[in-house]
Each structure stands twice: as structure tokens, then as C-alpha cells.
Amino acid sequence: NAGVMQNPRHLVRRRGQEARLRCSPMKGHSHVYWYRQLPEEGLKFMVYLQKENIIDESGMPKERFSAEFPKEGPSILRIQQVVRGDSAAYFCASSLRTSGANEQFFGPGTRLTVL
Amino acid sequence: DAKTTQPTSMDCAEGRAANLPCNHSTISGNEYVYWYRQIHSQGPQYIIHGLKNNETNEMASLIITEDRKSSTLILPHATLRDTAVYYCIVSPPTDSGGSNYKLTFGKGTLLTVNP
Numbered sequence: 001n002a003g004v005m006q007n008p009r010h011l012v013r014r015r016g017q018e019a020r021l022r023c024s025p026m027k028g029h030s031h032v033y034w035y036r037q038l039p040e041e042g043l044k045f046m047v048y049l050q051k052e053n054i055i056d057e058s059g060m061p062k063e064r065f066s067a068e069f070p071k072e073g074p075s076i077l078r079i080q081q082v083v084r085g086d087s088a089a090y091f092c093a094s095s096l097r098t099s100g101a102n103e104q105f106f107g108p109g110t111r112l113t114v115l
Numbered sequence: 116d117a118k119t120t121q122p123t124s125m126d127c128a129e130g131r132a133a134n135l136p137c138n139h140s141t142i143s144g145n146e147y148v149y150w151y152r153q154i155h156s157q158g159p160q161y162i163i164h165g166l167k168n169n170e171t172n173e174m175a176s177l178i179i180t181e182d183r184k185s186s187t188l189i190l191p192h193a194t195l196r197d198t199a200v201y202y203c204i205v206s207p208p209t210d211s212g213g214s215n216y217k218l219t220f221g222k223g224t225l226l227t228v229n230p
Contacts, residue, residue, distance in 0.1 A: 004158075033216065043159065043220040056216070091158050095216075101147050101166070102209040102216055106158035 002027065004094050004107035005074075012113045013082045021077040021110045025094030032075045033104060034060075034067060037089040049075060082114045119203045124225040127197075133190040135224050137203030140184040146207050148179060149218070150188045152199040159202070159220075162188065193228045200225050 005024040013019050025032050034046040045059040049069035060067065064082075069075040079086055089111050093104035120138040127133040139148065150162040163170055163177045165186070170177045176189040190197055202223040207215040 006158075031216070033218075035218075035220075042222060043218075045217040045219070048216050059217075089156075093159075093218075097209050097216065100208045101149075101164050102206070103149070103161050103164060104218060105161055106151075108158045 004092055004105055006090075006092050006107035006110050008110060009108060010111050010113070012115065014115050015083055016081050019079040019082050019086070019112055021079075021090050021092075021112070023075040023077070023092030023094075023107060025075070025092075026105055029094035029096055029105075031095045031097040032069050033093045033095070034075075034077050035091045035093065035106075037091065037109075039088070043091060046077075079112075082112070084114045087112055087114045119205055119221055121201070121203055121221065121224045123222065124227065126227050126229060127190075127193045129195060129228055129230050130192055133193040133197065133226055133228070135188040135190075135201050135203075135226060136185065137188070138185045139203070139205045142183050142205050143207065144183075146205045148177065148183075148186050149204040149206060150175070150177065151202045151204065151218075151220075152197075153202070153223070154196075154199040160199075162201075193226075195228050195230065198226060198228045 007022050032049045035043040037043045047057040047060045047067045048055045064080045066078045089109045091106050091109045093106045095104045147164050149164040151159045153159045163175050165177045179186045200223040
């Protein structure tokens with residue numbers, strides 16, 4: 001059973017370009033979470049999605065950032081007009097989220113570098 | 116979510132048990148205790164979780180005090196590959212409403228396993 005997959009693992013963009021980060025959840029998981037880890041800082045929640053729905057995007061910057069989790073295909077975190085401050089590791093997690101405990105399983109992350 | 120307090124760093128000799136403490140004195144009755152770890156540059160790895168009873172799996176054991184105000188993660192035979200930052204997180208169950216799906220990562224404990 002494959003774990004959470006993320007690609008690309010490393011992404012380099014110049015200021016003003018767009019970055020697209022992809023996440024395929026574990027098989028059977030329909031809940032996806034994105035977290036960001038700035039250099040030398042802890043992970044911070046960005047957004048929570050279920051299939052075709054954004055449940056909570058309170059941790060995501062209101063401008064330039066968007067996320068989706070379509071009915072078919074991976075979840076996408078999109079950053080438009082990237083700036084140097086967007087350089088970070090972006091981690092996706094997935095869960096079954098039925099009831100009770102909510103173990104989230106993380107992918108290897110995408111390391112975004114903005115030049 | 117309840118706040119957790121962990122030591123900044125700990126050392127352990129290879130082959131010995133590593134006991135990582137966590138204080139969560141404001142934990143609510145229905146909140147779970149989760150442990151994750153992050154090996155350098157990798158995605159967080161789920162280790163174990165518990166509610167009231169002690170738990171054990173193939174990776175570790177979790178001991179929760181009777182008053183639930185603190186817990187200890189035990190790695191029975193630490194190896195060099197266990198060197199990582201260990202995070203203790205407290206979070207309510209998925210069906211308790213609110214933003215209970217967010218994992219709040221603190222600074223964790225840097226465990227260094229020495230040869």
C-alpha cells in the first residue's frame with residue numbers, strides 16, 4: 001500500500017512564476033491536508049480538503065495561494081507569482097477521518113526554492 | 116487544543132531505551148495524544164497515539180499517566196536512525212466539531228542517538 005505521494009520533490013521557481021505542487025493521498029483516504037514548514041520553523045497548517053471541497057483554508061495566505069482536490073486526480077496546491085518568502089517545504093497529509101482519532105500520514109514534501 | 120511542553124533536546128545511547136516526556140496538563144477528557152517524528156528533511160512520520168490506556172505498536176510504546184496530564188514515548192531499543200525531532204501533539208477526536216483536524220506542531224524534542 002503506497003504512502004502519500006508528492007511531486008515534484010524539489011521545485012525551483014523565479015520570482016513571479018507559478019508553482020504547482022501535487023499530492024496523491026494514501027489509497028482509500030479522502031481527506032487531504034497541506035502544511036508548510038518555513039526554514040528553521042515548525043509545520044503550520046494551511047488547508048484541509050475533501051474530494052471537491054475545501055473545508056478549511058484558514059491557514060493559507062488569502063492572496064496568490066489556492067488549493068483543490070478534484071474528484072479524479074491528485075490534490076493541487078497552487079502558488080501564483082511566487083516571492084522569496086514562499087521558499088519552504090510543503091507537506092501533504094491524508095487521513096481516513098471516520099471518527100475518533102485522526103491519524104494523518106504525511107508525504108515526503110516538496111521543497112520550493114524561489115530565486 | 117491543549118498545549119504541550121517537551122524538552123528541547125535529549126541524548127540516548129544506541130541500543131538503549133529512549134524515553135521522551137511530554138507535559139499536557141491542560142488536556143481535555145476527549146483529546147488524543149499523538150506522537151510524530153521528523154527525520155531531517157523528511158516528512159513527519161506518525162508513530163503512535165493514545166487516549167487513556169497505554170499503547171504499543173511495532174515502533175514504540177506510549178505511556179499516559181492516570182490523570183492524563185503527561186505522557187512518555189518509549190523507543191525500546193534506539194538506533195542511529197531514530198535520531199529525529201519528536202513531536203507530542205494533543206488533539207480532539209474527529210467527531211467533536213470545530214477545527215479538530217489541525218495538527219499543531221510545536222518545537223518538539225531533538226533526540227540524538229549516539230553510537
